[in-house]
Amino acid sequence: MSTLVIAEHDNSSLKAATLNTVAAAAAIGGDIDILVAGSDCSAAAEQAAQVAGVNKVLVADNAVYANQLAENMSLLIAEVAADYSHILAPATTSGKNIMPRVAALLDVGQISDIISVESDDTFKRPIYAGNVIATVQSSDSKKVITVRGTAYDAVAAEGGSATIEAISAVHDAGISSFVGEEVAVSDRPELTAADIIISGGRGMQDGENFKMLESIADKLGAAVGASRAAVDAGFVPNDMQVGQTGKIVAPDLYIAVGISGAIQHLAGMKDSKVIVAINKDEDAPIFQVSDYGLVADLFNALPELDAML
Amino acid sequence: MKVLVAVKRVADANVKVRAKADGTDVDLNNVKMAINPFCEIAVEEAVKLKEAGIATEVIAVSIGNKSCQEQIRTALALGADRGIQVETDGEVESLAVAKLLKAVVEKESPDLVILGKQSIDSDNNQTGQMLGALTGMPQGTFASELVLEDGKAKVTREIDGGLQTIILNMPAIVTTDLRLNEPRYASLPNIMKAKKKPLDVLTPAELGVDIAPRLTILKVEPPAERQAGIKVESVAELVDKLKNEAKVIS
Numbered sequence: 001m002s003t004l005v006i007a008e009h010d011n012s013s014l015k016a017a018t019l020n021t022v023a024a025a026a027a028i029g030g031d032i033d034i035l036v037a038g039s040d041c042s043a044a045a046e047q048a049a050q051v052a053g054v055n056k057v058l059v060a061d062n063a064v065y066a067n068q069l070a071e072n073m074s075l076l077i078a079e080v081a082a083d084y085s086h087i088l089a090p091a092t093t094s095g096k097n098i099m100p101r102v103a104a105l106l107d108v109g110q111i112s113d114i115i116s117v118e119s120d121d122t123f124k125r126p127i128y129a130g131n132v133i134a135t136v137q138s139s140d141s142k143k144v145i146t147v148r149g150t151a152y153d154a155v156a157a158e159g160g161s162a163t164i165e166a167i168s169a170v171h172d173a174g175i176s177s178f179v180g181e182e183v184a185v186s187d188r189p190e191l192t193a194a195d196i197i198i199s200g201g202r203g204m205q206d207g208e209n210f211k212m213l214e215s216i217a218d219k220l221g222a223a224v225g226a227s228r229a230a231v232d233a234g235f236v237p238n239d240m241q242v243g244q245t246g247k248i249v250a251p252d253l254y255i256a257v258g259i260s261g262a263i264q265h266l267a268g269m270k271d272s273k274v275i276v277a278i279n280k281d282e283d284a285p286i287f288q289v290s291d292y293g294l295v296a297d298l299f300n301a302l303p304e305l306d307a308m309l
Numbered sequence: 310m311k312v313l314v315a316v317k318r319v320a321d322a323n324v325k326v327r328a329k330a331d332g333t334d335v336d337l338n339n340v341k342m343a344i345n346p347f348c349e350i351a352v353e354e355a356v357k358l359k360e361a362g363i364a365t366e367v368i369a370v371s372i373g374n375k376s377c378q379e380q381i382r383t384a385l386a387l388g389a390d391r392g393i394q395v396e397t398d399g400e401v402e403s404l405a406v407a408k409l410l411k412a413v414v415e416k417e418s419p420d421l422v423i424l425g426k427q428s429i430d431s432d433n434n435q436t437g438q439m440l441g442a443l444t445g446m447p448q449g450t451f452a453s454e455l456v457l458e459d460g461k462a463k464v465t466r467e468i469d470g471g472l473q474t475i476i477l478n479m480p481a482i483v484t485t486d487l488r489l490n491e492p493r494y495a496s497l498p499n500i501m502k503a504k505k506k507p508l509d510v511l512t513p514a515e516l517g518v519d520i521a522p523r524l525t526i527l528k529v530e531p532p533a534e535r536q537a538g539i540k541v542e543s544v545a546e547l548v549d550k551l552k553n554e555a556k557v558i559s
Contacts, residue, residue: 069475070438071447093468097450100403100438109404109523112433122527127432128326132335135528175478176447179463183470192469196557220558228487238453238467238488245347245427245487247469253557263325264429270535274555276547282540291538291555294547304544309558 001030006089009044017090019154039066067178074101075171091146108140115151129267150250194223201227203258243268261286313419347425356388385503386495405520407439412516437484
């Protein structure tokens with residue numbers, strides 16, 4: 001039994017989600033190798049070789065993998081997968097994009113977003129926005145899996161000494177091309193990596209009012225999130241969305257401001273260690289999951305909170 | 310240009326679905342069913358392409374038992390031209406759905422296939438990508454913008470840090486994210502008209518597809534419940550609790 005973990009990286013550095021995925025691989029057991037596919041990605045590969053518990057790092061360094069287009073990546077991974085019983089990737093937008101394509105090429109099902117390894121063929125995963133946890137057993141010869149990062153503590157980024165091996169396979173499907181990326185540049189931590197998150201909902205009334213959250217976030221070293229209602233209303237971009245169809249987070253402290261607590265939002269944050277809700281509606285469902293609830297008008301409470309921090 | 314849209318019948322987004330007491334499955338008795346919200350966005354995008362004079366025909370396909378014809382009719386009421394139901398019993402896994410859709414694609418030769426990025430019941434987020442692999446088509450997943458120009462599809466995608474734009478050769482697969490468009494409501498006259506639009510029924514056997522499941526659900530159970538905590542009276546009390554009781558801020 002051996003597991004291949006698909007690294008999440010930007011060529012120059014390894015993303016933290018990879019470390020949570022290695023933790024899930026360790027729970028399955030057997031040797032763990034990491035595949036780093038990119039262009040000029042030796043720095044990311046060297047970091048991958050430092051990750052605790054990793055046996056070998058395979059590096060496919062070629063321009064065709066520069067932007068990790070699913071069409072090219074899936075052909076590469078399906079080829080490399082021949083030597084492995086399990087192929088794991090983080091359930092990020094990148095992993096979600098690529099892995100089902102790999103599974104179909106291998107003619108196996110995919111087990112999405114696992115939160116627990118019960119045995120080498122049995123896993124737990126949330127369905128119905130996390131209202132139900134299903135235990136599923138796979139009869140496929142290979143298991144293609146995406147891992148929910150918040151369910152696993154990251155393994156140590158250093159201390160390992162994996163060997164690095166280059167792969168020469170070049171797969172260019174030639175049917176898609178990369179044009180560009182608009183990535184929000186922020187000094188605040190990423191949502192999925194933040195220890196504290198402050199999120200706003202429809203109650204924020206407009207995008208301008210999110211500045212109140214940003215000011216508090218900067219004092220707490222927090223990330224700023226949003227509910228789907230706030231995204232749908234056009235207050236903030238979708239990459240801030242926390243919920244069933246957005247990001248799944250589990251920080252030490254989650255502060256929900258003007259968020260009623262629809263099940264789709266709870267699905268994305270209810271595993272947070274401490275939840276604070278600020279809402280003027282005392283019957284809002286968010287209070288049923290919050291550790292500390294404050295029934296107040298956010299336009300009074302936020303400036304007061306800001307001043308006290 | 311022909312556009313194929315896949316639609317799925319799911320429990321309505323406002324229903325809190327629960328596990329059955331015996332833990333064998335989820336309880337969908339008397340639960341309101343609806344078209345999956347992301348599939349609705351897919352239908353809207355296809356209909357907009359038709360209204361813009363780019364698409365000539367929009368075909369809505371659904372896989373399931375007879376009741377999924379209801380969701381096909383919804384798609385027809387929203388503006389799709391005809392429907393295809395692939396008749397199956399019970400739940401069909403994403404890989405099998407992708408294989409069935411591949412067979413429909415081979416029959417219909419669409420230039421574009423639009424699907425929802427995920428269904429809100431199984432939350433798998435797999436079918437579009439799998440269909441891409443099986444047909445050899447490129448994919449633009451989690452799309453927030455779709456532009457067809459020069460025989461190619463330019464897709465802006467929602468990714469973790471922001472947006473990514475890619476160009477796909479056609480035929481192509483697009484899966485929808487929620488900002489792609491705002492689906493319209495079906496008007497009563499259109500609902501009436503939809504009843505007369507053609508709807509073909511096919512079977513997996515006719516399409517030559519093996520839909521045997523690869524996964525067995527051993528158990529379903531409710532997640533660990535959170536207990537509601539306390540209400541604080543003021544911002545000062547909140548800050549005090551966070552500092553001294555929960556110790557999550559300093």
